[in-house]
Amino acid sequence: MVSFLLYKQSVTRRSEHPHITSFQTRTLDTTGGPCYHRAMKNSYLVVPFGDAAGIGVEIILKALQRVKEPVVVVGDRDLIEKTAQDVGLPFPFESVVTSSGQLRAAQREGRAPILYHLDLIDLSTFAYGAIQAQCGRGAFESVRTAVDLIEEGLASAVVTPPLHKEALKAAGIEEIGYTEILASLSDSPKPTTMFDTHKLKIFFHSRHLSLIDACRAVTKESLLQTIVTSDEITGKHPSFFDTTLPLAVAGLNPHNGDGGLFGQEELLEVIPAIRAAQKQGIRVVGPIGADSVFHQAKTGSYRAVVSLYHDQGHIAAKTYDFDNTISITWGLPFFRSSVDHGTAFDIAGKGKANEQGMVRALEAAAFFVGGTT
Numbered sequence: 001m002v003s004f005l006l007y008k009q010s011v012t013r014r015s016e017h018p019h020i021t022s023f024q025t026r027t028l029d030t031t032g033g034p035c036y037h038r039a040m041k042n043s044y045l046v047v048p049f050g051d052a053a054g055i056g057v058e059i060i061l062k063a064l065q066r067v068k069e070p071v072v073v074v075g076d077r078d079l080i081e082k083t084a085q086d087v088g089l090p091f092p093f094e095s096v097v098t099s100s101g102q103l104r105a106a107q108r109e110g111r112a113p114i115l116y117h118l119d120l121i122d123l124s125t126f127a128y129g130a131i132q133a134q135c136g137r138g139a140f141e142s143v144r145t146a147v148d149l150i151e152e153g154l155a156s157a158v159v160t161p162p163l164h165k166e167a168l169k170a171a172g173i174e175e176i177g178y179t180e181i182l183a184s185l186s187d188s189p190k191p192t193t194m195f196d197t198h199k200l201k202i203f204f205h206s207r208h209l210s211l212i213d214a215c216r217a218v219t220k221e222s223l224l225q226t227i228v229t230s231d232e233i234t235g236k237h238p239s240f241f242d243t244t245l246p247l248a249v250a251g252l253n254p255h256n257g258d259g260g261l262f263g264q265e266e267l268l269e270v271i272p273a274i275r276a277a278q279k280q281g282i283r284v285v286g287p288i289g290a291d292s293v294f295h296q297a298k299t300g301s302y303r304a305v306v307s308l309y310h311d312q313g314h315i316a317a318k319t320y321d322f323d324n325t326i327s328i329t330w331g332l333p334f335f336r337s338s339v340d341h342g343t344a345f346d347i348a349g350k351g352k353a354n355e356q357g358m359v360r361a362l363e364a365a366a367f368f369v370g371g372t373t
Contacts, residue, residue, distance in 0.1 A: 046155035048142035049075025054343025055353035056161030062355035069366040070112035087351035128349035136167030157335040157365040191331040201304040202313040214309035223273035248302040249286030323356040337361040
């Protein structure tokens with residue numbers, strides 16, 4: 001088992017986890033990745049149960065019927081049993097444990113899937129489809145426990161279902177989402193979000209900012225760093241990115257501002273950042289109009305696109321294939337993949353949720369740790 005000191009030290013190194021493109025190959029190159037991972041032997045994936053009031057538990061239960069990889073789900077047994085009954089699914093767990101020692105014993109016996117039970121939800125006040133502080137707290141505690149299990153060597157990767165940001169706020173959680181929570185728990189200063197939708201790969205310059213703040217965040221210095229980081233990640237993994245192709249930076253304004261006719265950001269910030277990256281030897285082009293660049297990347301013109309704000313890239317990926325888009329977080333000392341959708345309160349507890357994104361996120365993590373899915 002790797003020590004927590006080693007775990008914390010490893011986060012200061014640039015993440016070098018491979019990106020999974022097709023899940024049809026075993027040639028994953030983790031050479032040079034964090035020593036934390038190289039010491040890891042456990043092939044179990046750990047899945048926090050997300051916001052209990054949403055579709056997270058349902059898609060986990062459905063995905064467990066489709067994947068072969070050993071999984072540990074962290075969550076509340078009573079809530080999971082209730083959800084299974086409400087949506088007409090079996091309770092699939094071979095073991096239910098409440099401590100690391102019990103989990104280790106169950107793993108030694110080859111049990112899977114395993115439920116790591118935490119007493120998180122009061123069913124007498126619980127309701128599907130509603131923002132509840134207890135659900136926000138439960139989502140946070142389950143992901144915190146998931147990180148603890150990785151630190152203890154009881155899992156190799158985190159795969160996350162959706163949570164609800166307003167529920168986190170209601171629970172008094174400072175962090176606004178999984179990326180921020182995981183970064184805080186692992187002392188990772190600069191996590192990088194990337195979407196994968198078949199051939200389309202999208203890095204995000206910013207994540208959860210208002211639109212006006214996201215526009216203000218597009219500065220030469222910060223965008224240059226995003227381009228450099230994206231280039232480093234893609235360059236380390238030529239098996240998963242076509243490194244013969246350039247990166248592309250999306251424009252911020254319509255038509256890239258048409259030479260400043262409506263918006264100066266391209267002239268003052270975006271183009272200078274791209275030129276500075278080119279002077280460093282980075283193959284990057286742009287700005288390319290956001291109405292075209294994602295289609296061009298999908299059809300093979302670019303190795304990845306740098307999206308300048310949240311919805312710019314999310315709309316492109318989810319319109320292309322909502323169910324098969326997944327998120328991968330780079331810059332953590334462990335692999336993390338996730339569904340790209342929200343809690344879908346409107347259909348929670350009704351058995352209507354599509355689990356394909358959860359399946360694909362599990363498959364990505366399984367291939368990363370050398371699993372069997």
